[in-house]
Each structure stands twice: as C-alpha cells, then as structure tokens.
Amino acid sequence: MQQPIPATLIPGDGIGPEIVDATLTVLDALGAPFQWDRQIAGLEGVKSAGDPLPSKTIDSIRHTRLALKGPLETPSAGGYRSSNVRLREEFKLYANLRPARTLIPGGRFDNIDLVVVRENLEGLYIGHEHFIQIDDDPHAVAMATGVNTRQGSRRLLEFAFAHAVATGRKKVAIVHKANIMKALTGIFLETGLELYERKYKGQFKLETVIIDACAMKLVLNPWQFDVLVTTNLFGDILSDLVAGLVGGLGMTPGANIGMDAAIFEAVHGSAPDIAGKGIANPTALMLAAAMMLEHCNLPELAVRLRKAISEALNIDNVRTGDLGGRAGTAEFTRALVARIRNG
Numbered sequence: 191m192q193q194p195i196p197a198t199l200i201p202g203d204g205i206g207p208e209i210v211d212a213t214l215t216v217l218d219a220l221g222a223p224f225q226w227d228r229q230i231a232g233l234e235g236v237k238s239a240g241d242p243l244p245s246k247t248i249d250s251i252r253h254t255r256l257a258l259k260g261p262l263e264t265p266s267a268g269g270y271r272s273s274n275v276r277l278r279e280e281f282k283l284y285a286n287l288r289p290a291r292t293l294i295p296g297g298r299f300d301n302i303d304l305v306v307v308r309e310n311l312e313g314l315y316i317g318h319e320h321f322i323q324i325d326d327d328p329h330a331v332a333m334a335t336g337v338n339t340r341q342g343s344r345r346l347l348e349f350a351f352a353h354a355v356a357t358g359r360k361k362v363a364i365v366h367k368a369n370i371m372k373a374l375t376g377i378f379l380e381t382g383l384e385l386y387e388r389k390y391k392g393q394f395k396l397e398t399v400i401i402d403a404c405a406m407k408l409v410l411n412p413w414q415f416d417v418l419v420t421t422n423l424f425g426d427i428l429s430d431l432v433a434g435l436v437g438g439l440g441m442t443p444g445a446n447i448g449m450d451a452a453i454f455e456a457v458h459g460s461a462p463d464i465a466g467k468g469i470a471n472p473t474a475l476m477l478a479a480a481m482m483l484e485h486c487n488l489p490e491l492a493v494r495l496r497k498a499i500s501e502a503l504n505i506d507n508v509r510t511g512d513l514g515g516r517a518g519t520a521e522f523t524r525a526l527v528a529r530i531r532n533g
Contacts (some may be wrong), residue, residue: 202260204460232262308425443478
C-alpha cells in the first residue's frame with residue numbers, strides 16, 4: 191500500500207476554494223495518497239490572521255515540503271506584497287515550470303506542446319524599487335534595480351536543460367535581451383552557452399533568441415519552439431503568451447520548484463467576480479495536480495488524470511463556459527470522476 195504523502199493545501203481566494211475542492215474530488219477518485227494540511231494565504235490570510243502569508247502556512251510547507259495552491263489575491267499598486275513572491279523567496283523556489291499543451295483541438299493554434307522555464311527569484315522582481323521626490327511630487331522619479339547572478343542563472347539553466355533531457359525534448363531556446371541589457375541578461379545568456387558546451391552538447395539542440403523576436407515568432411509559428419528558458423520578467427510575460435496559444439490561463443498549470451519545497455498552482459487570478467457561482471474552470475489546477483503527482487513519483491496517476499481531462503473535454507464534450515460549454519464546476523468534476531472510475 192502506498193504510504194501517505196503529507197502535503198500543504200492552500201485553497202486561496204475568490205474561486206480558489208471551488209477549484210481546489212473539485213481537484214480534491216478528482217484526486218480522491220484516483221486514490222492519490224496525499225495527506226492534506228489545510229492552510230491559508232493571500233486575502234484570506236489577511237482577513238483571518240492579519241497576514242497574507244501566516245507563519246502557520248510557512249511552517250506547514252517547511253514540514254511537508256510540498257503544496258497545492260489555489261489563486262491568491264494580490265492588490266495592484268498599494269496594499270500588501272504578493273504572497274506568491276514571498277513563498278518563492280521563503281522556500282528558494284528558483285524554477286517556475288509552465289507547460290502549455292493543446293487540450294481542445296481545432297483552435298487558432300493547434301498541436302501546441304511547449305514548456306516555459308522561468309527563473310523565479312532574481313531579475314527585476316527582487317523588489318529593489320524606490321521613488322525620488324522632486325519639488326512637491328513624491329513620485330517624480332521611479333527607479334528599479336535588477337539583479338541576476340551567475341549562480342542563480344546556472345541553477346535555473348541546469349534545471350531547464352536536465353528537464354529537457356528527462357522529458358525527451360529536442361530543442362531548448364535561451365530567451366534574452368543581451369543586445370541591450372548586456373550585463374543583466376548577458377550573464378544569463380553566457381552562462382547557458384557555457385553550460386551547454388560543457389555538459390549538454392548533443393543531447394538537444396540549443397538556440398538563442400531575443401525576447402521581442404521570440405514573442406513575434408511565438409505568434410507567427412509557435413511550433414518552431416520546444417522549451418523556452420529565460421529570466422524572471424521575460425518568463426512571466428512569455429508564459430502567459432504561451433498560455434494564450436492553448437486557450438488561456440485556465441488551461442495551463444504551474445510548478446515552483448526549489449531547494450526546500452515544491453509548490454503546484456493554478457496561475458490564473460482569483461476571479462472574485464465569479465466566485466461562488468459554481469462556473470469556474472478547474473482544469474489548470476487539476477493539471478497542476480498532475481504535475482504534483484509526477485513530482486511525487488506517481489506518473490501513472492498523472493497519466494490517468496490527464497487522460498480523464500482530455501476525454502471529458504473532447505469525447506463527452508463537457509466544458510465550462512470559458513471553453514464554450516454550459517457545464518458548471520461540479521458537472522465537469524463529475525464527468526472526470528466518471529472517466530477515472532470507468533477508465
């Protein structure tokens with residue numbers, strides 16, 4: 191019998207609790223052996239504990255080193271700092287893994303199968319920002335400092351290259367802006383080229399592409415790419431662009447992998463406008479749960495989950511409203527459970 195796997199569960203804000211409950215129902219149908227410790231973060235953390243990332247949540251993840259997380263609300267401009275960013279920093283989650291695969295054929299872009307690997311801790315997202323006052327304007331000048339290190343770049347590139355080899359990928363593209371940001375992204379580019387020559391040459395084809403050209407090429411011909419590895423800001427933008435090729439953020443999961451923990455998540459927002467209406471699409475979080483199963487050396491369960499999702503969408507034609515269907519969250523979940531039990 192499979193031993194229970196302790197894991198932290200963060201339902202999140204808005205539609206988070208609904209899609210988390212749907213995902214737990216499907217994982218139970220699979221017989222996934224997770225032993226959940228339910229915690230809070232984001233807006234719910236502020237409301238219930240006065241902190242968007244309570245110490246109990248941190249302690250739980252430190253113990254389990256594994257978490258499944260719904261979307262967390264982060265205010266724009268003012269307010270509290272992103273709990274997602276704080277989690278990445280707290281647990282040194284240096285690699286953000288964002289696969290995007292076509293689930294419903296026949297769209298504008300078909301047969302998409304891409305992976306974006308994003309550096310998660312450095313670059314312009316380190317938060318070194320400040321304003322300079324001029325005369326009576328306290329926000330007259332805004333300044334931000336980006337930091338990329340050789341060690342951080344190599345760690346992320348090593349993860350991306352090893353992932354490409356382990357999953358049988360044929361090409362990896364290093365995405366950069368070293369023609370303009372010669373130091374900040376140049377260090378990332380040169381570290382990747384050196385690592386490839388020293389350790390990975392011949393195991394896949396390595397390409398380099400400038401970020402703006404990459405964005406254009408993804409829209410014109412996304413099939414020319416396989417794995418994209420890049421720095422924090424560029425990865426944030428490209429992973430959403432790639433998600434758009436397969437139907438949006440509701441169809442793409444995310445994993446944050448680090449030295450101290452792994453956190454799997456739906457990367458879309460909390461959608462408070464539809465919270466409680468029972469119409470949210472739980473696919474992204476369910477796909478994140480499939481990645482979590484693989485991380486825990488349960489690949490056969492991950493295969494069954496992805497197969498059930500595909501069959502429910504394309505054979506049973508049970509789809510939520512964002513995918514052109516009429517099913518609610520509960521109906522879609524029931525269709526998946528039926529597929530799992532009868533598969």
